[in-house]
Amino acid sequence: MAPETTLPSIAKQTWLEPLEEGLQKGLAEAFKSDALRGKPVENALHGVWLGHPLHPALVGIPLGAWTVAFVLDLVEEATGERHLRRGADLAVAVGLAGAAGSAVTGLTDWKDVQGPPRRTGMVHALLNITATALYVASAVQRKRRNRGAGRALAYAGFGLSMTASWLGGHLVFSDQIGVEHKAAAEAPSDFVPVARLTDLSEGKPHRVTYQDYPMVLVREGERVFALAEICSHLGGPLSEGTVEGECIRCPWHGSLFRLEDGEVVESPATRPQSAFEARIHGDQIELRLRSNVIEATETKAKD
Numbered sequence: 001m002a003p004e005t006t007l008p009s010i011a012k013q014t015w016l017e018p019l020e021e022g023l024q025k026g027l028a029e030a031f032k033s034d035a036l037r038g039k040p041v042e043n044a045l046h047g048v049w050l051g052h053p054l055h056p057a058l059v060g061i062p063l064g065a066w067t068v069a070f071v072l073d074l075v076e077e078a079t080g081e082r083h084l085r086r087g088a089d090l091a092v093a094v095g096l097a098g099a100a101g102s103a104v105t106g107l108t109d110w111k112d113v114q115g116p117p118r119r120t121g122m123v124h125a126l127l128n129i130t131a132t133a134l135y136v137a138s139a140v141q142r143k144r145r146n147r148g149a150g151r152a153l154a155y156a157g158f159g160l161s162m163t164a165s166w167l168g169g170h171l172v173f174s175d176q177i178g179v180e181h182k183a184a185a186e187a188p189s190d191f192v193p194v195a196r197l198t199d200l201s202e203g204k205p206h207r208v209t210y211q212d213y214p215m216v217l218v219r220e221g222e223r224v225f226a227l228a229e230i231c232s233h234l235g236g237p238l239s240e241g242t243v244e245g246e247c248i249r250c251p252w253h254g255s256l257f258r259l260e261d262g263e264v265v266e267s268p269a270t271r272p273q274s275a276f277e278a279r280i281h282g283d284q285i286e287l288r289l290r291s292n293v294i295e296a297t298e299t300k301a302k303d
């Protein structure tokens with residue numbers, strides 16, 4: 001499959017726009033409904049508890065199970081080994097269960113995606129939904145002992161799910177959906193002066209940079225909190241967000257981060273913001289990465 005022809009042709013399908021908008025609106029409404037009200041369900045589906053998006057962790061279930069079914073079906077067809085049938089049927093069923101979880105988490109992540117990746121994401125979802133429908137039909141045919149039709153439907157589903165995976169890979173590696181967003185420059189690990197206390201207004205986010213590394217400062221009385229400026233979700237500017245109690249909310253999709261340590265309080269972000277220790281010398285605010293962040297970075301480097 002040639003990305004240079006496939007992806008531009010997906011981008012040209014402007015007729016999909018109303019469907020994209022309608023679906024995103026519907027999903028947003030669903031998360032406001034009584035059944036899903038509040039953030040705990042959405043946080044869980046995004047994967048805040050896991051520290052990274054849940055969707056990519058679940059997609060391995062249908063892909064793995066359906067690959068097993070594909071191989072067992074092929075071998076059975078080629079050799080006539082009938083005892084492989086139970087394994088193939090079980091793999092189709094496991095894949096269907098995994099596809100349900102994968103679809104729910106994927107749609108939860110997709111509802112906040114804008115721009116060209118939104119269309120790629122919807123085509124990815126439509127392909128997966130069609131593949132799942134083919135596997136449901138395959139399971140029905142298998143139950144009716146119609147092996148030939150069951151296998152043919154599963155082969156078609158497998159082809160579509162592989163195509164959908166390829167698009168999913170593009171969304172992650174090229175469009176950077178579902179990856180942690182952060183500044184390319186290095187955060188200061190030793191105290192460096194970044195601003196004067198008098199530059200800051202109480203409770204208002206204030207952007208500063210140190211050697212191209214952007215940070216957001218929030219002053220609460222004589223205390224100053226500092227986090228990385230670039231939202232870990234999709235790169236939104238936290239300094240344009242709003243301070244809510246002890247947290248700051250990203251202006252783009254509403255992720256809420258604790259000012260003290262950068263932890264995610266509300267998704268869609270799943271990765272915490274880097275947090276900084278602040279000290280004040282006279283009127284000068286100095287910052288450095290919190291020691292736990294430095295230790296984690298050093299451990300990672302040693303690995």
Ligand code: FES
Nearest residue numbers: 231234236250253
């Ligand atoms: S960029 Fe999406 S919540 Fe910040």
